[in-house]
Amino acid sequence: MSIQTNLERLAHQEIQERNLINHYLPFRQQRNKPAEYDFDAIAGDVLSSALRIKLKQGYSLESFVERARAAVSSKLSDDSINDFIDQMYFDGSGKSGLFKVSPEFLLFKANSAEAGASKHVCRLFRSFLATRQKEIPLLMNEVNFLEAELLSELQENLTSHAPDSTEVPYLPFLAEFFSKDLNFLCQHPSYLLQNTRAFLGLYNFLYSAQLALNINAWDSTPETKPLYFILDTERASVERKQVRESYPWLKEKVADLFPILSMLEYFNQIQEKNAPRYPLWRFVEHIKNASSEEQLVGVKAMQEFAKNYCAKRGVDIPDQLPHSEASMVKFLTASAREIFSKRGSSQFTVNSRVVNAFENEVAQHFVQSRGRSGRVLILNQDYLLLLTNLAVGEREQLQFQQLLEAFKNRGIWFDRQSEQALINFYERVGNVERMSDSGDAVYVRKTL
Incomplete structure (x- = not known):
């Protein structure tokens, strides 16, 4: 469905009892304890999308181990070596030795990518890679003759796979760099295996931070915004204003993510699971370039939606709503922020938990407390x-x-x-x- 179709249907969207987000946010509200990301599973899902391959239907880690054992055993003259091979590659539920052979073995982990907090991160990176016209090539890792047998067994049971995503990337510039950097890592498989978690954790943070800094800049295409870091070995002296102010400013902007993105769900037909999802700035861009008739339809749809949305959320509606697309979006985003800023409300509690999740889950490796300078961003x-x-x-x-x-x-x-x-x-x-x-x-x- 097109942006214009989504806009035309906006006036008829039923406002749900609770606010929710299904797209564009790679983390959710923190409850009793910080969520844990399964970065091996996320890596498996990312590589599946990047390499355009997946395991054949019904092929599992257990079936691979059984067939690989038989293939390797048939080429050994000394059966006593089998126990040693088992210890190296197959023993333990994690089969840790196996996953150090080649990044392709992480495909076995991809089945767990839709569990818990990991699924939101997977959806984000999948949308980054779905925009590429071709797969990212993976160079062959240096392997011994036994590992070559294991890799051959795996590759015989892979099939082609086209990454699928309904989300148009919110931050095109970062999606481009993610694909470029992943392409570089795939040319260095050993380095990729050593840095999988760091790479995915870094981009999860960079996306979340830049999304927060761009969420209110819906009148133009997103671009990188200044966010100042220091090395973890540096002193954060109080005269370094840019360093001192960066994290408090970022945290303030993170508080706008849930309000605006939950409102954006209605622009993208919240009840249509397979409808394409567009960033808010794309809606504004579309209306600016649309015909006069389409612009009028879009503004009127937003006005009707504003009446329903504000009435359902207990926000005062002015006697005269704005008559331009930019003014209407400004009114809607301001209303969304107002809803979640009322202390003591359930919306305020939810949004506070979302900010806590960003601090304690996404940004935990990139923030430190530095005395009088407060919390600063570090690398x-x-x-x-x-x-x-x-x-x-x-x-x-x-x-x-x-x-x-x-x-x-x-x-x-x-x-x-x-x-x-x-x-x-x-x-x-x-x-x-x-x-x-x-x-x-x-x-x-x-x-x-």
């Missing part, structure tokens, strides 16, 4: 090296200022003090070449 060494390798990509090296620009494109910004700390860190690691004392003449290499 530790592992995330910094991963991000550096992704930014340099297939190139041999990248000029330092270009590297900083690549970080910004993905949603990570540094002030001047942190820039110097970065150079010092790279010099200690040994992956920097300094042509002069200026940052313009510093080049950073990958650590792969």
Whole structure:
């Protein structure tokens, strides 16, 4: 269904008793304890979409182990080695040794991707990859002759798979970088296996943060917004205003996610499970470029929806509603924020739990308390090296200022003090070449 069709039906959407979100948000409200993401399952689902493959119907880890054991045993002259092979690859419920052979074995984990909190993250990354015109190739990992047998058994039981998603990415710029960075990792399978959780956790955070910073900028295509980090080894002195203000500002914007996205569900026909889902900015973009007749239909539909929505949620409706698409969207988003800002209401409680989930589940590795400076955004060494390798990509090296620009494109910004700390860190690691004392003449290499 088209955006215009969704708009025309907006006036007739039945407002449900409770507010909910089914799309665009990779986390939900935190209840008794933080949710746990199964990043192996998420990785399996992501690789299935990226490589355009999946397990054949009925093929399971158990059936693979049975057939792989038989295939390997038939090529061994000494049966006593079988026990050793079992210990290496097949023993234990996790079969941990097997999953270190090649990223493709993570496909066995994909069946668990729709459980718990993981399903929301999977849906997000699936929408990123569904926009690609072709699959991402995976280079062959270096394997021994036994592992080659295991890999051959798996590959004989794979079938083609086209990623499917009803969601048009809310942040196209980040979807593009995610696909690009995943493509790079697939050219380095061992590095991918070592950094699967870090990569997916990083992008889950970057998306959630940039979504929050863009959620009210619905009058234009989303773009990366400044969000200042420091290295976890740096001091966050009080005079560093950009560093001190970034996390409080981000948390304030995160509080707008649930109100606006739950309202957006109605724009996308909340009761139609298979209807395409569009970001709010796409609706505004469509109306701006539509014919006069379509614009009038869209504005009138939003006006009728506003009356129903506000009446159901107990929000005062002005005698005269706005007559332009931008003013109507501004009114609706403001009304949604008002609904969830009333202290003591169930909506306020739900939204507080959503913000807690962001802090304790999504952002837990990227936030630290730093005394008088309060809570600040940080990057530790592992995330910094991963991000550096992704930014340099297939190139041999990248000029330092270009590297900083690549970080910004993905949603990570540094002030001047942190820039110097970065150079010092790279010099200690040994992956920097300094042509002069200026940052313009510093080049950073990958650590792969």
